[in-house]
Amino acid sequence: MNTIRIFRLVAATVTIAFLLTLYLFHTGRVDLSLAPPTIILLLSFSLAFYVGLYHDFALENPIRRTVAIGVVSVILVASLIWIAVSVLFGGIAAVFEIRNGRVILPPEEFLPDWWLLVLLVPAGISLVSGAVLDTERPSYSAPSGLHELAESPIYFALTCTIIGLWSVLFVGLNMVQRIVIIAPIFEELLKFGVALTIGAAIFGRSIYSRIAIALVIGCIFGLVEHSSTYAGEPDILYLYRVLFHSVLTMISVAVYTTFEERNLNDLLWIAPIYPIVLHYLNNAFAVLSGVVLATTPEGTQLVVSIVFGGLVLLLGVALLSIAITRHSLAAVLHREPYLFLRGVL
Secondary structure (H helix, E strand, O other), X not given: OOHHHHHHHHHHHHHHHHHHHHHHHHHOOOOHHHHHHHHHHHHHHXXXXXXXXXXXHHHOOHHHHHHHHHHHHHHHHHHHHHHHHHHHHXXXXXXXXXXXXXXXXXXXXXXXXXXXXXXXXXXXXXXXXXXXXXXXXXXXXXXXXXXXXXXXXXXXXXXXXXXXXXXXXXXXXXXXXXXXXXHHHHHHHHHHHHHHHHHHHHHOOOXXXXXXXXXXXXXXXXXXXXXXXXXXXOHHHHHHHHHHHHHHXXXXXXXXXXXXXXXXHHHHHHOOHHHHHHHHHHHHHXXXXXXXXXXXXXXXXXXXXXXXXXXXXXXXXXXXXXXXXXXXXXXXXXXXXXXXXXXXX
């Protein structure tokens, strides 16, 4: 087994620990106050992994490489311990219920505690498969200027993350302006940036591993947004929120990776454009429907929201499928927005 495959297995182990932690957040067995340090730890692992394995910064200096690998090793050991403790004392009880010595599934509900596993398990399988099967060592160039920023996934992703995070946290507008203007642009940049940083740093150019990471990041965003802002919403809207953020994040990452593989460098920076548009339509509809349907029964408002949300998800899944399977069509769909924005900017 070569070095690349060993490192990918290490990455898969840490990722599984992260997915398990996310599930324990969801079930309430781990407090959400630990979410920020968990994300910081995962980003630290991703960057240390990238520097230690791929970047010339460490490859040319044995001491730097040793430090980077040391950080990776410490987080790996912590992840293995966490997996063991969680599975033995919390994981089994979180998924199953034991009655009279028999292990049974929880009672049927619309959203049982384990529903998030329907998304996380396929993501975990895709990540492990990508880690084992993809042994290519990617070479990411450092941008020589702003015009080349999008050609380096790590630099571009970190830039999107910083811009998105700063805007989401500190741009001071009223609630409607934040929902309609800030959220569609900068939330999508934030999710795309975090997902691409982790995916590109750990799993190279494997499109399915990157998409799996995007699915996980979208789930996290939906979970945190629900818990912090919309905790009282119906389960159907909670489910839609998680799927909505997951699908949009997967589209951005899939489009970027597809264009990267086909050397369509001029289109790389516009990868999040359609998720931004879909997010804008979703939020604008939420505001307008809230005004127009204010005097109608709550049941009617919910049905309208579900129908519109279903259409948004169908369109999102169609765009994701095109990005993965119809590369030429994906390029055509992004060429016109690129030319328009280039003319405007």
